[in-house]
Amino acid sequence: MGECVVRLDDVPAGDRFEVWWESVAKAVVSVEAFSAHAEDFWAEMRSVDLGPVHLTRVSCVGFEAHRSASRIRRSDPEAYQLSVTVGGRSGLEQGHGQAVLAPTDLVLYDTSRPFKAWSAADGDGLSEGLIVQFPHDVLRLSETIVKPLLGRRMSGRHGVGAILGGLLQQSLSNAGHLLAADRGRLSTIVVDLLTALLAHELEKDPDTLLPDSGQVLVLRVQDFVERHLDDLSLSPADIAAAHHVSLRHLQRLFLQEGLTISGWVRDRRLERCRRALADPLTDSVPINVIAARWGFISDAHFNRLFRRTFGLPPASYRRHMRDGRVR
Structure with missing residues (x-):
């Protein structure tokens, strides 16, 4: 645009x-x-x-x-x-x-x-x-x-x-x-920086900004996950242990936000796949290689998840991004 x-x-x-x-x-x-x-x-x-x-x-x-x-x-x-x-x-x-x-x-x-x-x-x-x-x-x-x-x-x-x-x-x-690809990358960076700014504001004064410190913990966990998404062995139990809370407690906090830990990790890895498919620099990389890079081994399963999340199969999304028809 x-x-x-x-x-x-x-x-x-x-x-x-x-x-x-x-x-x-x-x-x-x-x-x-x-x-x-x-x-x-x-x-x-x-x-x-x-x-x-x-x-x-x-x-x-x-x-x-x-x-x-x-x-x-x-x-x-x-x-x-x-x-x-x-x-x-x-x-x-x-x-x-x-x-x-x-x-x-x-x-x-x-x-x-x-x-x-x-x-x-x-x-x-x-x-x-x-x-x-x-x-x-x-x-x-x-x-x-x-x-x-x-x-x-x-x-x-x-x-x-x-x-x-x-x-x-x-x-x-x-x-x-x-x-067009530059604009897409900048869009992602802007949102990531804004998320970091909100996290900074919450941690600076959580008692006055958020009475429920559990919400601050959720935000910290989400930031932790973003930084460790490339560790495909990362499990919900590992995430809970890294934050010195029980897995049950962490799952309960995520449920209060309408989320699950495993579902949120999956969605963020899907987003990394979407970014890669939108980037012209990855055109020579097969889709199944990109998917496997973020833990999606089954092609059929990945295609279903991607289409359900972004509205198009991965191959169509990549093709339409080059044509400038997907925002």
Whole structure:
């Protein structure tokens, strides 16, 4: 997918406010907006598709926006959005979370829940920000883990937040030089970095963010599994022992999140197979070799699992990725 740019320079001043928020509804999400500058409104938006991740940079004068329950019922992409403040000041309220954001700060919110957002211009009269949007299931974290972090300010000055913010800006700046396969890889990296950032926030202050420390343990176990997926001998018992808990206790925690340990490990290995099949650099590697690399020995079993998970058999998925017909 290519880039999309929306500018208001050629739109009559009296129509700009309405045209802008119609464009926002199409590219980001539908909201009800207000601005002291509605009569002389100016804004600019540039969007890039990275596959399941949609990245948008916005420059505009100050505004306030509300997403109500009635708007959610009319239109809901069922997605998370990550906002990164680049210039000026901004804020977001969702549930019990209230974030006031300075440049580099990040906040995660959910389009399926009401929220209020605002932006105030910097000295040059404009505010700037990045918005990352992706479907709920792309994050692969349960709602109970993510919900306490919605609407909470996360710093982008140091650590994982700084790495993620820098990657987003570089991805947008270099979008014109990216191949389809590059975009897919970047999409995966963005989601992985966001998951690492959420894990960092949970471990930093688990008592105030998550009353149930078991949810923190689940997230730590998931991170451990991601780092040891290439160990095909890794068993649920090994995972439990590595975290000094009983297997029964760990299984119970995963069940509370609607998961099983073995099923989650299998799904993550399937995802590694999908990434390999989407990568042109692996075109010379037979599908059964890729499957066996991640523990799927039976071709028939692998084909069934892959099709059930991703909607196409492995060979069709690889072929359609080269044709650009699969997002």
